[in-house]
Amino acid sequence: MNHEKIYEDLQPQLAALEDLRSECRRKSKVAYYFFAGAILTVAGFHYFLGSETAKPWTFLGVVLFVIGGAIYAKQVKRYETEVKRQIIPVIVGTISPGVNYDGAHHVEETEYNNSRLFPRADRYRGEDLLHGKLGATDFKISEIHTQRRRKTKNKTKYTTLFKGVFMVADFHKHFNGRTQVLPDTAERLFGHFLGRKMQKTGRQGMELVELEDVDFEKEFAVYSSDQTEARYILSTSLMRRILQLKQSWDSNIYLSFSDGKIYLAIRTTKDFFKVNFYKPITVQKIWVYLEELLACLDMIEELNLNLRIWSKE
Amino acid sequence: MTYVFIGAAVLVFIIGISIYNGLINKKNTVDEALSSVDVMLKKRFDLIPNLVSAVQQYLTHERGLLTDITKLRTQLANAAEMDDKTRFDLENALTGKVGQMMIQVENYPDLKASHNFLHLQRSLNEIEEQISAARRSYNAAVKSLNNGIEMFPSNIFASMMSLQKRPYFEISNTERATPDVKNLFA
Numbered sequence: 001m002n003h004e005k006i007y008e009d010l011q012p013q014l015a016a017l018e019d020l021r022s023e024c025r026r027k028s029k030v031a032y033y034f035f036a037g038a039i040l041t042v043a044g045f046h047y048f049l050g051s052e053t054a055k056p057w058t059f060l061g062v063v064l065f066v067i068g069g070a071i072y073a074k075q076v077k078r079y080e081t082e083v084k085r086q087i088i089p090v091i092v093g094t095i096s097p098g099v100n101y102d103g104a105h106h107v108e109e110t111e112y113n114n115s116r117l118f119p120r121a122d123r124y125r126g127e128d129l130l131h132g133k134l135g136a137t138d139f140k141i142s143e144i145h146t147q148r149r150r151k152t153k154n155k156t157k158y159t160t161l162f163k164g165v166f167m168v169a170d171f172h173k174h175f176n177g178r179t180q181v182l183p184d185t186a187e188r189l190f191g192h193f194l195g196r197k198m199q200k201t202g203r204q205g206m207e208l209v210e211l212e213d214v215d216f217e218k219e220f221a222v223y224s225s226d227q228t229e230a231r232y233i234l235s236t237s238l239m240r241r242i243l244q245l246k247q248s249w250d251s252n253i254y255l256s257f258s259d260g261k262i263y264l265a266i267r268t269t270k271d272f273f274k275v276n277f278y279k280p281i282t283v284q285k286i287w288v289y290l291e292e293l294l295a296c297l298d299m300i301e302e303l304n305l306n307l308r309i310w311s312k313e
Numbered sequence: 314m315t316y317v318f319i320g321a322a323v324l325v326f327i328i329g330i331s332i333y334n335g336l337i338n339k340k341n342t343v344d345e346a347l348s349s350v351d352v353m354l355k356k357r358f359d360l361i362p363n364l365v366s367a368v369q370q371y372l373t374h375e376r377g378l379l380t381d382i383t384k385l386r387t388q389l390a391n392a393a394e395m396d397d398k399t400r401f402d403l404e405n406a407l408t409g410k411v412g413q414m415m416i417q418v419e420n421y422p423d424l425k426a427s428h429n430f431l432h433l434q435r436s437l438n439e440i441e442e443q444i445s446a447a448r449r450s451y452n453a454a455v456k457s458l459n460n461g462i463e464m465f466p467s468n469i470f471a472s473m474m475s476l477q478k479r480p481y482f483e484i485s486n487t488e489r490a491t492p493d494v495k496n497l498f499a
Contacts, residue, residue, distance in 0.1 A: 173439070173442070174439075210453055211449075211453075212449065212452075212453070227346070227450045227453075228346070228349050228443075228446050228447045228450045229446070230446075230450075231445075231446035231447075231449045231450050232442060232443055232446035232447075235442065235445075235446075309434075309435060309438045310435055310438055310439040310442065311432075311435045311436055311439050
């Protein structure tokens with residue numbers, strides 16, 4: 001699909017969005033008065049009262065600043081929501097009619113927990129959900145960001161467990177156990193011999209599976225509840241495909257197979273379908289959206305999940 | 314000094330036990346993997362008569378092929394009495410013949426459209442893939458056992474325990490060869 005054609009078809013929506021953007025930008029300028037007010041309050045009181053007596057008034061400055069920030073953020077959000085509601089679904093619809101886009105939602109936390117790839121999260125957020133059916137495969141893909149709460153003496157800190165793209169899809173072969181493919185950090189850090197010894201300790205009741213593909217073994221460590229089933233899932237061709245996927249994203253990837261599903265997590269800090277509040281949507285921007293969308297949907301093709309030659313339909 | 318000797322003796326003893334247990338563990342893993350290959354091969358063994366009966370009315374020109382398949386299957390009926398090597402060869406020959414049969418099927422569109430046949434074909438694909446997986450895990454177990462038997466110092470124990478190296482489940486030449494497309498359209 002040609003991005004220029006999509007851009008032309010979207011003209012009415014784009015014009016309306018451009019009006020909305022100018023309106024939001026105009027309204028967001030109210031925030032500047034608050035920012036200016038905040039600076040003047042703090043500076044003025046310091047000047048007239050001296051820094052000691054002015055301290056309580058600093059608080060007022062902070063309040064004004066926060067209000068200004070909230071006004072600004074509200075307008076940015078308003079515009080962003082509309083772009084995600086009006087533009088992205090149209091692009092998605094033109095390239096694959098069975099797929100839906102929902103900017104405000106994400107892959108559910110239960111799916112994330114079922115994958116057992118990462119520890120349970122205290123804070124779970126996400127956006128840009130793509131879901132539906134591509135070929136014969138039901139799937140959900142979204143960005144997610146999960147964090148764990150850490151309490152120190154007087155502060156609560158959040159540390160990231162996972163940030164990136166998370167996919168859950170129907171797997172094309174029947175299986176019963178649990179198999180995980182993880183980045184081989186032990187072997188990379190401690191070398192072949194020691195790394196192997198460390199991996200052998202196992203993970204969540206699963207044992208290490210040593211596979212024949214040397215390149216694959218270098219990048220990943222595979223754990224499974226069933227040695228033969230792990231090899232049934234990870235056919236020689238799927239191992240190659242996983243390696244290719246890793247190369248094309250150039251980041252750490254994690255896979256989990258359980259309950260007839262495949263879970264795929266790609267660590268990345270990239271923000272998909274980003275909306276620029278300061279510039280109108282150009283034809284290049286449509287191209288970027290299209291590329292990002294294809295990168296996500298291609299994962300299903302790259303893993304060959306639509307190949308249905310086994311008894312599962 | 315005596316303590317040192319006792320300590321050293323205990324250490325040697327512990328290492329000895331762990332090597333012995335390690336070898337036993339490897340041998341059992343091979344047996345277990347072999348039995349899972351067995352399960353999958355048995356599944357295929359049971360599927361083949363259905364498959365042959367589904368295709369035989371169409372594949373009239375390939376009677377010889379079907380007879381070969383049936384013959385191999387009959388030979389494999391007493392697989393339990395064969396040694397591993399002979400058996401693997403027979404299974405490989407069967408895989409090759411079944412593969413050829415599935416290629417011949419391409420010439421019969423009516424057959425390819427039949428629901429019953431499609432179901433059997435999907436089941437066969439699944440079983441073949443499971444056999445291949447079981448075979449790969451058997452080979453991985455054999456590799457680990459054979460390493461144990463050949464490498465120092467576990468080789469000393471292995472010869473005392475009279476452990477034998479096991480054969481790999483290799484892919485036969487017929488299976489590895491790509492189908493001759495020219496012959497198909499001849």
